[in-house]
Structures are given as structure tokens and as C-alpha cells.
Amino acid sequence: MKITFLVPPPIDGNIPERVAGCAYLLYYVPNIFLLSAAAVLEKEGYEVRYIETTIKKWDKKQFRTFLREDLSDIYSFYSVNLSQNTDMQALQDIREIRGNVPILFFGPAPSDRPAEFVCDEHTYVVRGEPEYAMLELINALDTRSGIKGIKSISFKDNGEIVHNASREPIEDLDVLPFPSRHLLEERDVYYNPKLGERPFTAVCTSRGCSYRCIYCVPSSLSFSRELEYKHHYNKKPPVRKRSPENIIEEFKLLKSQGYKAVNIQDDQFVWGEERTIKICEGIRDLDIVWGCSARSDHLTDPIVRAMAAAHCKFIDLGVESFNQEILDYVKKDIDVRKNEEAIGLVKKYGISAKINIMFGASPLE
Numbered sequence: 001m002k003i004t005f006l007v008p009p010p011i012d013g014n015i016p017e018r019v020a021g022c023a024y025l026l027y028y029v030p031n032i033f034l035l036s037a038a039a040v041l042e043k044e045g046y047e048v049r050y051i052e053t054t055i056k057k058w059d060k061k062q063f064r065t066f067l068r069e070d071l072s073d074i075y076s077f078y079s080v081n082l083s084q085n086t087d088m089q090a091l092q093d094i095r096e097i098r099g100n101v102p103i104l105f106f107g108p109a110p111s112d113r114p115a116e117f118v119c120d121e122h123t124y125v126v127r128g129e130p131e132y133a134m135l136e137l138i139n140a141l142d143t144r145s146g147i148k149g150i151k152s153i154s155f156k157d158n159g160e161i162v163h164n165a166s167r168e169p170i171e172d173l174d175v176l177p178f179p180s181r182h183l184l185e186e187r188d189v190y191y192n193p194k195l196g197e198r199p200f201t202a203v204c205t206s207r208g209c210s211y212r213c214i215y216c217v218p219s220s221l222s223f224s225r226e227l228e229y230k231h232h233y234n235k236k237p238p239v240r241k242r243s244p245e246n247i248i249e250e251f252k253l254l255k256s257q258g259y260k261a262v263n264i265q266d267d268q269f270v271w272g273e274e275r276t277i278k279i280c281e282g283i284r285d286l287d288i289v290w291g292c293s294a295r296s297d298h299l300t301d302p303i304v305r306a307m308a309a310a311h312c313k314f315i316d317l318g319v320e321s322f323n324q325e326i327l328d329y330v331k332k333d334i335d336v337r338k339n340e341e342a343i344g345l346v347k348k349y350g351i352s353a354k355i356n357i358m359f360g361a362s363p364l365e
Contacts, residue, residue, distance in 0.1 A: 008090035021220030035179035128228025166232035248282035296342030
């Protein structure tokens, strides 16, 4: 069975960015969340392909020509709010040309509003963390077995939309295969201007954040995960962290594949001195430049020193405001002085402190 992940041509010329999931594209970033789901499918023996028509510069006519010539058994879209109209237009094109071939949607938009995507009995939504729900669904479609027991999927049955129960988050992230980066047809197009090196990729070392900020959705996968978990449990999902050994192994693989720059795509990278320093010591000699996001109050002198020695080039700090009342209003749970100290600490070791500031955060402004 052949599964093709698609990024279709935008209907209005504006390319939605699908990793952060909240803006239009400024530069190409590899969708590491999609590539993780693809890796699980490949591990089970499925043939997988990933086509970003936006990189290929295809227009709608070229996309429809591709559909006429393609023989994929399943199409899948990682959909965010800004891409919904584009993705639904692509669904119509597939239905017109390929008939009732199964179509899978996953990502934050379908996780939030599955009923808007499940438009017929051959279209399915995988909600929340996609890897194993998608695998179970594709196994069921491949073997023509039942899908009513597969958790975290939505579908139509006799004209009625069915939302199966939610599944628990993946407890041990080390069991996941490394993302299928070999599916990227033109890897040198991906870039992060804060790092400035190519080839560039992204790595996730953890999933989740334990804090209660009222505004924050660090990435599209985080949004998908929280929507699904909160719907079932009415609270944030737990933080899960990969082991330092597993992370170091992936960095070594990236080095062997010629990658020179990595963005750590975690909600928040720094979870304690011991783990962070162990990761930094393990990747220090690989000569890969990298950056990450971190809370100011998680940074210590030993941590930042180790990060600098391991070629960390930037740290995105969620400062948001230098006004304590505003920080308290948005439930940042941090003292403004910690932000000031962290900026000085990061600069002390020659790392670029990237300051995220939010305007209109509260009526107090």
C-alpha cells in the first residue's frame, strides 16, 4: 500500500506555514511532525512519499495532472487553520479525479474541528498525536477490518460522524523511529535564518510543557496534542522527554547525513541541568549549530555554558513583557527579574538571546 503526504498549491497564493501553524510562510521549514508519522508507517513496511507542491512551484493544473497519473492508495494532509481551505480544495480535486480513494487529515485544524473535514465516508481525521492512531487506521484500511475501536479518529458511518474515544499520549518517545527525512526531495531549500547554515533540519527532544500560560501554543503538534487531551481529560497533557542517549544518537545520524544546522522544535528544551548538560556533552564534538526555546527560569550558568560549548547559536526566550503585572495576568509564573538575568546569562556565553515580546497581551496595556 502506498501512502502520499501532500502539501497542495495554495488557493490564494499565500503559503500557510504548517510547523508553527499560525502564519504564512517566510522560509521553508521541514515538517518534522509529519515526517515522524511517516517514519512509523515506513517501519511497518508501507511505501510512503511526501510531496510539497509549494517547493515544486506547482499550480493547480500541475497538481491535477499529478493526480491523474498517480496511483497512491491513500492521501494524507497535515492541516492547520490557515491551510484548511487549500486542503479542502485539494480534497475536492482528489474526489473528482481519484474517486473514493481514502483521505486522511491530521494536525491542529482537524483535531479541533473534525466534523469540518470528515465530508464523506472515505475521509478520516486522526486527532492529537498522529503516529499510532494513523498506523492503526491505515492497517485497518489495508486489511479491510473494522475501525470503530481505533482511538483518536473521526469518520462517517451511515452518514453520521463518529468521534472515537481519545488515546493516551505516547509515554516513551524513545520507541519512535527517527523522522523520515529522506522523503524530503529538496532538503537544501529548508532554512532557519537564525542559524544560517544548510542543510538544516529540526529535532524534537520532548513533547509538552507543564506551565499554564494562557496564550501559548508553541507548535502545531502541541496544539493538536493539547486539543485532544484536554477534550478528554480537561487538563494539559504530561511532559514527556526523550532520553539523552536517544537524542545524541539522532544527532550523530544527522551528522553522518551531512546536516549542519538543527532547530530543536520542543515547546521548551531545558528540563533540568543533568539532562541538558548530558545532551550538550554528547553533541559537542559533532560541530552542528543549533538553537532552541527555553524558559528564562530554567537557565543556569552551567546549562548555558554547556549549550555554548555544544555550538548553540540562539535561545528563544519567552519574555513576553518586562511588566510584572502583565506577566501575572497571562499566568507566565515568572519574576520579571529572571528574564533580565537570563538575557545577561545567555549573552555572557556568546549565544544570541532572541526575545519574544507580545503586544496586546492583556487589558493592562
